[in-house]
Amino acid sequence: MDASTRSSEKLRQAVDGFWETYPPLWRMIQAHIRLVAVEQFNITVEQFHILRHIRRGRDSVSALAEAKNISRPAISQSVDLLVTRGFIVRTVNPQDRRHVKLDLTADGNALMDAIFGDTRQWMMKTFSLLSADEIEALTCSMESLKKIL
């Protein structure tokens, strides 16, 4: 077996590992978010993710559509709902009246704090089943993964 075959084998291993690890983990996280979001605040997981993106600075319909890879009309409608629910406000930019800036309201921020805080706690509890070294290694590989995205 030559070096390139061997390294390609390693790559394949990493890809397979990914498929066996992340989707189930992500599903568990989503399930946890759903629990808190639906039960306590009656919003969907997708709505939570929209709020999360807004909080992280994706504060326009286009930015959200790009970030979530779905159409602008779809975002526009979801935003509509969150506005009527009082979690977001739309503000037209006076410099360029085509732009509508999205911001979380106090309610929206409180909701995010609650859900995200809860989820973070759950994730920390889950990750704490790993040894200190494993956590270190995990953080490290996520760091290197982040670099190539």
Add this chain to the structure above:
Amino acid sequence: MDASTRSSEKLRQAVDGFWETYPPLWRMIQAHIRLVAVEQFNITVEQFHILRHIRRGRDSVSALAEAKNISRPAISQSVDLLVTRGFIVRTVNPQDRRHVKLDLTADGNALMDAIFGDTRQWMMKTFSLLSADEIEALTCSMESLKKIL
């Protein structure tokens, strides 16, 4: 700073790293799947994931519903569509006639080979930007992560 504070700090770091790494990566993967699935086969990403689960052995409506955390009727309907499209067959288990086993047809398997092969290639290309050590570490931490799920 005592030991428990320090380890909790590490945990927090890991969780933050997760949120900065995984959702964007997942989004890119989904986008890639969507490209191939929609363009070449005209199925949605969600339909792809159902086929993926069936291929991995989640071969009943209940198993799929549990795996994807959605209701059985929802799965039943999606399966319906994929059956009429010729990607899945339903087979009643003669031992227990309540069970309906789901299997990919030849077409379904071909579709999966195409999409998954393509996606795998893309992922390998992406991961190959990492060093051999980083890939090793990544595989390793996914392995340890998998253990605690």
Add this chain to the structure above:
DNA sequence: GTAAAATAGTTTCAATTGTTAACCATTAAC
């Protein structure tokens, strides 16, 4: 300076996906 093009967002409409409730068929329990 105005007509044309580009940009940001919304509305409309149809398809898909999801939920709950009610249902059928089959098997297990007693």
Add this chain to the structure above:
DNA sequence: GTTAATGGTTAACAATTGAAACTATTTTAC
């Protein structure tokens, strides 16, 4: 052998999404 539990589907309805067409605003080109 009736009753309960299991696996799945159907029905009715709400929510999400995308494509196409639309409005409003700004930029570009001449």
